[in-house]
Amino acid sequence: MIFLKHNGKKPVAVLKDGQPLELEFKNQAVSAACFLLAETFPDEILLWFHEEIESSLNLEFIENFSRESEMWSYAANQPLVIAEEMGFVDQSVFFRIQPGVKYPTWLMSSTVGLISCKKLVHFKEYIPVHSNFDLFLCILAKTGMSKGLRVYSEPRLIWSSSKSILSFSKNTKATYTAIATLMGKKWLILFALQLLLYRKKLNLFQLAKSFLIKSIPQRDIPHFEVSxxxxxxxxxxxxxxxxxxxxxxxxxxxxxxxxxxxxxxxxxxxxxxxxxxxxxxxxxxxxxxxxxxxxxxxxxxxxxxxxxxxxxxxxxxxxxxxxxxxxxxxxxxxxxxxxxxxxxxxxxxxxxxxxxxxxxxxxxxxxxxxxxxxxxxxxxxxxxxxxxxxxxxxxxxxxxxxxxxxxxxxxxxxxxxxxxxxxxxxLKAPSGGFRKPVEKPWDNENPGPKPVPTVLASILKHATPAQVQGYKTLLFLKFYRLQQIKNPFSYIRLMQKRWKVSLFWAKKLLNSK
Missing domain, CATH: 3.90.550.10 (Spore Coat Polysaccharide Biosynthesis Protein SpsA; Chain A)
Structure with missing residues (x-):
């Protein structure tokens, strides 16, 4: 196992099986050092950690890591580099990070983590080296998920994990870069519009700067082979x-x-x-x-x-x-x-x-x-x-x-x-002969709820606040072309009413237990 200790910006020390390695990094970023170590020791596991938490490492747990297809990290009371507002454009369950359990998420941290060197080398041609190590890890994880890399927040990497609190960044700079790199320009625009709509914030300079960032060619990256x-x-x-x-x-x-x-x-x-x-x-x-x-x-x-x-x-x-x-x-x-x-x-x-x-x-x-x-x-x-x-x-x-x-x-x-x-x-067999529609308490509402209250109830139960707002925006945009009202102002007024009806019944469902 390779241990890479860093100070957040540069590598501080590298050890292999407990022995120091004399490698010349030439003031490289930590992400560049990771690629170098992975290429040099392709059959090893790479552990990175911030020098401030070295004494908190759960070495017994770490040294038993045997999941070559997995990548683990944990933030350990340090804010994640991504802002909660990214939920405007990322509706997935992988954004709803849970602090006390091993949870599937691409929200990685430079505080502590590990990955198989062989898996890391797999992405070297496609993942850009970032001076921001946290951002690099998040981009690597989100890209890797669709290719077969299994990524987790794992609290057992450190001791006293029950006292750890996971939080999002208050700065959206890295979030702009992540969206541009991983999702593309149309999502950047949608993110910026919602940031203005829901948070009354707009960073035109960062938006323009992010437009120059090239997206990762997801289709060109080969999948991990599982025969x-x-x-x-x-x-x-x-x-x-x-x-x-x-x-x-x-x-x-x-x-x-x-x-x-x-x-x-x-x-x-x-x-x-x-x-x-x-x-x-x-x-x-x-x-x-x-x-x-x-x-x-x-x-x-x-x-x-x-x-x-x-x-x-x-x-x-x-x-x-x-x-x-x-x-x-x-x-x-x-x-x-x-x-x-x-x-x-x-x-x-x-x-x-x-x-x-x-x-x-x-x-x-x-x-x-x-x-x-x-x-x-x-x-x-x-x-x-x-x-x-x-x-x-x-x-x-x-x-x-x-x-x-x-x-x-x-x-x-x-x-x-x-x-x-x-x-x-x-087979998608037809429904049985004695099935009949079940009457819902909102069936007589006018206008009717949109979305279906059970769907919204599930979202409210588990999603982040920004994800709920992002779901609402995407619903309004997608449904516009499927209905007859083409005046956008009339459409928005009607959809606001329908959303409020759905929200009322969704909350009622959740409170009915």
Whole structure:
């Protein structure tokens, strides 16, 4: 392991396996020194830290780092270089950093962190060297995320992390540079306009200066290679419970069960929650008893509809090591669970979503990477991670419950990966015959809410203040071309009213618990 000690501007000392290295940096920036060390020692792990926190390093934890595909850092009471206002243009879950857990985020810090030298060299041709080391690390992390680098804020890098407070910068200078480098000029303009609209601030000089910055050529950067063939010859050791809520799809569900019965690695049990709002009805799934199935089926029949409630009923019955949350209209390859088992043993995730496309669609992703979403119909989660996690019933019969469930996981330190090599076919079957629209308390509002209150409730629950404002701006802009009012002033007045209606009901949902 290579230790790089710096003072925030320049390298101070370099050690390898505890011994000082005599390397000539010629007053290089810390970021340039990182690239030099990575090229010189490609098989090592590079640890950087500010000289002021050397005594706080958790060396025992650091020296056990073995995740070559990961990058860790922690701010340790130092403000992050990015301003909270970047949430105007970055709506992702990776901007909602959590202080007390290992959290997936590109918001890196020069205070302390580490990365595999081999992974760092991968980006040398594409990432510019910055004198601002914090900014360099953030640009590296955000660029790397889409290519398969997994980046985290990791509080265990230092001792007494429970006392640490993570905060954003009060200066937007580095934020302008980050947006120009990572996102491009149209996002710079949108950022500046919102900074003026919501914060009454505008830095025309910095905006003009940022326009001269060249964006990173994201498409030219190769992905980290993860071959699905590497996952085959692993002895199965994991037990899976499968969760499927269903409503009025008897024949489609039967095909899904047949696919499960043909798995090379059979599930331990299928937890099936059947719903029918007709209080005089009984189960229509006669084949559960009339046919023989090679796994246990725990069948619950309820007159209460709603996927959130159904999945929560199922989660209370989980006994296996891992849970697969599935839709009732999937085609599942026979080696699906076997490959999932191998992936878990190889990559040691705690949660991951798999490719779930309709017939004829093509998977465009090329590597395993950190996923900003969560698919409640095509995801695996380690059972131990679900102990205090449930679907929010306040979001029932709406949209946003998947995103909310994913954020609940992340806030406990569970990252969600996306695996494009594990593939399902989503039939998108028609709704069952006895489904009917569920009346919402805001259905009679005039004008109607925009966005749907359940979506806004999920955003309010987890997003930063700037992200909420940025979501509102982007919603207004995107929806403008889809509606009939073309007078922009009339449109804005109407959308403001609709937003206020949505905000009222979203807050009511969140306060209804």
């Amino acid at each position: 699905p063939s590497d996952l085959k010859n692993v002895k199965p050791v994991i037990q899976f419970d499968l969760i499927i809520p269903t409503l009025g799809r008897k024949e489609v569900l039967k095909q899904t069960l047949i696919d499960l019965a043909e798995q090379l690695l059979l599930p331990k049990s299928l937890i099936l929650i059947e719903q029918n709002p007709d209080t005089a009805s009984v189960s229509e799934l006669d084949y559960l008893q009339s046919q023989s199935w090679p796994f246990q089926i725990r069948h619950t029949f309820t007159h209460q509809t709603g996927a959130c409630n159904a999945r929560n009923l199922a989660l209370d019955q989980v006994e296996a090591d891992w849970v697969f949350l599935a839709d009732d209209d999937l085609r599942i390859p026979s080696d699906f669970l076997q490959k999932a088992d191998a992936f878990i043993q190889t990559e040691d995730p705690q949660a991951f979503t798999v490719s779930c496309l309709q017939e004829g669609e093509t998977e465009v992703e090329k590597t395993v990477f950190q996923w900003p979403a969560f698919g409640s119909g095509c995801s695996f989660v380690k059972a131990s991670a679900l102990e205090n996690i449930r679907f929010d019933l306040a979001l029932e019969h709406g949209f946003g419950e998947d995103a909310d469930f994913g954020m609940q996981l992340r806030k406990t330190g569970v990252d969600i990966l996306y695996n494009p090599f594990l593939k399902l076919i989503h």
